[in-house]
Amino acid sequence: MDLESLNSFLVIAREKSISKAASLLHVTQPTLSSRIKNLESDLGLKLVNRDWKGIQLTTEGYYFVIYISKLLNDLDDVSMVLKNIKNKEDSQKSFYAVTNTSRLRIGIDSWLAPSFSMEILNEVQKASCVDYQIITRPSATIEELLRYGVIDMGFFYHYEGGSQYDSSYQLVDEMVLLFHSKYGSISEDLAELDFLSEKPFLLFDNPVLVYHRNLSSMLIEQFNIERFQVVDDINVMINTISLDQAYTIVPKTSVLHLMRLFDLNIMPIKYFELGDQAEKVMIKMAYNKDSEFDTTLESMTRNIHQELVANYGKK
Numbered sequence: 001m002d003l004e005s006l007n008s009f010l011v012i013a014r015e016k017s018i019s020k021a022a023s024l025l026h027v028t029q030p031t032l033s034s035r036i037k038n039l040e041s042d043l044g045l046k047l048v049n050r051d052w053k054g055i056q057l058t059t060e061g062y063y064f065v066i067y068i069s070k071l072l073n074d075l076d077d078v079s080m081v082l083k084n085i086k087n088k089e090d091s092q093k094s095f096y097a098v099t100n101t102s103r104l105r106i107g108i109d110s111w112l113a114p115s116f117s118m119e120i121l122n123e124v125q126k127a128s129c130v131d132y133q134i135i136t137r138p139s140a141t142i143e144e145l146l147r148y149g150v151i152d153m154g155f156f157y158h159y160e161g162g163s164q165y166d167s168s169y170q171l172v173d174e175m176v177l178l179f180h181s182k183y184g185s186i187s188e189d190l191a192e193l194d195f196l197s198e199k200p201f202l203l204f205d206n207p208v209l210v211y212h213r214n215l216s217s218m219l220i221e222q223f224n225i226e227r228f229q230v231v232d233d234i235n236v237m238i239n240t241i242s243l244d245q246a247y248t249i250v251p252k253t254s255v256l257h258l259m260r261l262f263d264l265n266i267m268p269i270k271y272f273e274l275g276d277q278a279e280k281v282m283i284k285m286a287y288n289k290d291s292e293f294d295t296t297l298e299s300m301t302r303n304i305h306q307e308l309v310a311n312y313g314k315k
Helices: 003-015 018-025 029-043 059-085 089-099 113-126 139-148 190-198 210-222 234-242 256-263 294-311
Strands: 048-051 054-057 104-109 132-137 153-158 168-173 175-180 201-204 228-231 248-251 269-273 281-287
Touching: 003 018, 003 029, 003 048, 003 054, 003 059, 018 029, 054 059, 104 113, 104 139, 113 132, 113 256, 113 294, 132 139, 139 153, 153 294, 168 294, 175 234, 201 234, 201 248, 228 234, 234 248, 234 269, 256 269, 281 294
Parallel strands: 104 132, 104 153, 201 228
Antiparallel strands: 048 054, 153 281, 168 281, 175 248, 175 269
């Protein structure tokens, strides 16, 4: 799979014609067709169909377009930033501030950041590391950045079969059910959830959220869910539930910062802690032993872990 083939696929998807796409890309039609066939072979999926109307995307092709277009736009943005650095002094300053390796670099899963960032920043303030950089990404990306040595410390959801870390602490999180407040509170009996059978389940779709995707599959099977609405942003999730258009189940840590608003009825959302009725979620807090901050990272991670356990969960 190469960038040329990916770009060719997007042009075909847009133009819905091999001949038009080939003309725009300045290649022959057989060359373009070969690129797409090779891409499909690499993926093991059929992305396009040809008929008398022209090119039609398959179901897999539609899904592929959404994420490949973002990938190529991100690469274009990175390329533009790197090219502009040489010519603009203000760009140089901001670029070198971001890439300065003397900063303490901390990665946090995007879902954990709202609830965990306060404890993390408080501990950073106590340490001798004045300059820092906070990076929020999905858990799979945070784990990779930690392995690459790009970040010094990471906070992420960890799933069975994931990488193991000697320099880590963990926190056990539970799942919570979120639904519109008009249905009132639920006690301990999941039979009271019958009112939700008419509502679709709010499913998160984002292929880089590896852990969250595995979690959704588990919940769909466990609770026999058949109807869905689909989003890929937690803020959109809150608005959808507030409008009573769906319900969902998420890790408690992802909405901890909002629970007071739920309790005070500032947001029309109720939550039910599933406890042992749903599989627990593991959160890892790991640090890079090869970091220049290795003398302080262990104590920082330990202190943050102790604070989070006291506030949010179990070891």
